[in-house]
Amino acid sequence: MKSYMAKGETVERNWYVVDAEDMILGRLSSQVAAILRGKHKPIFTPHVDTGDHVIIVNAAKVRMTGRKLDQKMYRHHTGYPGGLKETSYRHLLEEKPEFVVNLQGDNPICPTWFIEAVIGEYYKDNRVETVTPVVNLSWKELDNLREHKKTTPFSGTTAVFNSEGDAFYFSKNIIPAIRKEEKVRTAQTTSPVYRQIGLYGYRMDILDKIAKLPEGVYEKLEGLEQLRWIENGIKVRCVKVDYRNFQKMSSLSGVDSPEDVARVEAVLAECGEF
Numbered sequence: 001m002k003s004y005m006a007k008g009e010t011v012e013r014n015w016y017v018v019d020a021e022d023m024i025l026g027r028l029s030s031q032v033a034a035i036l037r038g039k040h041k042p043i044f045t046p047h048v049d050t051g052d053h054v055i056i057v058n059a060a061k062v063r064m065t066g067r068k069l070d071q072k073m074y075r076h077h078t079g080y081p082g083g084l085k086e087t088s089y090r091h092l093l094e095e096k097p098e099f100v101v102n103l104q105g106d107n108p109i110c111p112t113w114f115i116e117a118v119i120g121e122y123y124k125d126n127r128v129e130t131v132t133p134v135v136n137l138s139w140k141e142l143d144n145l146r147e148h149k150k151t152t153p154f155s156g157t158t159a160v161f162n163s164e165g166d167a168f169y170f171s172k173n174i175i176p177a178i179r180k181e182e183k184v185r186t187a188q189t190t191s192p193v194y195r196q197i198g199l200y201g202y203r204m205d206i207l208d209k210i211a212k213l214p215e216g217v218y219e220k221l222e223g224l225e226q227l228r229w230i231e232n233g234i235k236v237r238c239v240k241v242d243y244r245n246f247q248k249m250s251s252l253s254g255v256d257s258p259e260d261v262a263r264v265e266a267v268l269a270e271c272g273e274f
Helices: 025-037 089-095 111-126 139-148 179-189 203-213 217-222 227-229 247-251 258-271
Strands: 017-018 052-057 074-079 084-088 099-103 132-137 158-161 165-173 191-198 199-204 236-241
Touching: 017 025, 025 052, 025 099, 025 227, 052 191, 074 111, 099 111, 099 203, 111 132, 111 199, 111 236, 132 139, 132 158, 132 227, 139 191, 165 227, 165 236, 179 191, 191 236, 199 203, 217 227
Parallel strands: 017 052, 132 236
Antiparallel strands: 074 084, 099 199, 132 191, 132 199, 158 165, 158 191
């Protein structure tokens, strides 16, 4: 019996509208995640995005069990001394239920604090239109990414952004180019390269706008949907995150091939899930 492997470019995608009113958050999240990854389809292939699109309405009316509504806290830091801020899920739900978080199916390793950083960036500055996390690569991690791209050149996305974190560009090539790299390696302990994580946060009005935009020139060339947004003047805020004590996971640039699946499984076997 031959095994079947889906091809991303031939996957037919449907749209689902989910009413979150009175649904338990955890159960809702797991069910929606399965649809986004395509696990409900017989063609499901772990390293291929076979998922469908999901729109969630009445997000403000979702239900949480126990005392999680008041006990679960979202935190962000202003960047100034004593600037740690936190807000309860109840307050966040009442004030800003219109913020949408999208975890890409080819990014199975995403710590909870990455999601919290995305939400926190919007809570800190509600002018933010879209948010995505980025990880600063060490020189060793940059070397590993370069080696990885020799076999899977379209695995792993890098980003360049301004002082406020708003992206100039995203690319499947490693950017920026580093002139006189040996000198730069001597001068600084980490590389100037940031790898993007497959996670997004959107304001609902911006998501509505994105859905109506035609495919962009650079999006088509790079295969990156966020370039469509930048081409149309939508800002993509890059928020810096790190893997804390799970540094080995920083070497994983996404799941785009069977070889990537094996790498993810090996890291999870060693580090455990979180």
